């Protein structure tokens with residue numbers, strides 16, 4: 001008799017919905033003209049080149065966080081820009097731990113238990129030399145328990161709502177991507193949570209996915225379009241689909257990648273780099289943008305607009 005742990009479970013409706021969303025027939029996988037991708041790259045270089053002399057020798061690294069920050073509160077962006085002090089927090093570590101656990105699940109024997117995966121992920125990341133290792137080693141028992149519980153929640157939802165990722169789909173978790181422009185003066189960096197599939201010739205085949213807690217936010221589409229642009233510049237073929245998957249609601253927000261998608265990301269990168277140069281090199285006055293992010297801002301204790309917004313928000317909440 002075959003043991004239950006070795007018998008593949010039938011897919012539940014949520015898992016089938018994921019397959020339906022991500023699957024595509026050959027006819028649904030578009031081909032892209034390499035000349036158009038070359039034109040995209042050349043256009044990006046042409047527009048960024050005049051800004052390059054203003055950049056310091058270390059170059060400028062652009063990732064989704066940089067863009068969201070410069071299009072968010074500029075005062076906070078200027079305060080944090082150039083700082084090498086990256087501070088880990090439990091919400092940030094939760095993503096890394098759960099992604100590591102999902103990565104382990106890809107080659108785990110039998111049906112993986114979410115908490116076992118999280119324990120293993122925590123142990124492996126704690127041993128790493130990277131800064132997350134140092135952060136995890138300093139956690140007290142209560143914080144570690146909180147992190148374990150939150151990561152377990154994400155991993156359990158993922159395993160419940162996603163079909164087992166088959167090797168033939170080439171799934172990759174948290175893969176780093178970058179593309180240097182202007183001989184490394186500007187580097188575009190991305191690290192999507194999950195990619196599935198790959199391009200064949202000039203035919204698109206990859207799906208890029210970010211796994212999200214909480215509810216949809218306008219920033220998420222911009223993040224994914226940026227990932228699509230970086231992947232296109234490095235490989236020469238765009239991904240087929242970009243998607244946010246909201247674990248709490250078991251729902252997708254996805255977009256088929258077109259040249260228009262890439263043009264939108266292109267424009268956002270140009271606007272972002274231009275504004276970064278204006279703020280950090282040309283000392284253009286930075287503007288405040290109040291909002292929920294003020295709660296986690298290092299300037300919140302001394303920022304008048306931020307304090308006023310927080311007081312109003314607290315009054316409204318009662």
Ligand code: SF4
Nearest residue numbers: 073294297300303306
């Ligand atoms: S508290 Fe809010 S408005 Fe003030 S700097 Fe921080 S994010 Fe900007």
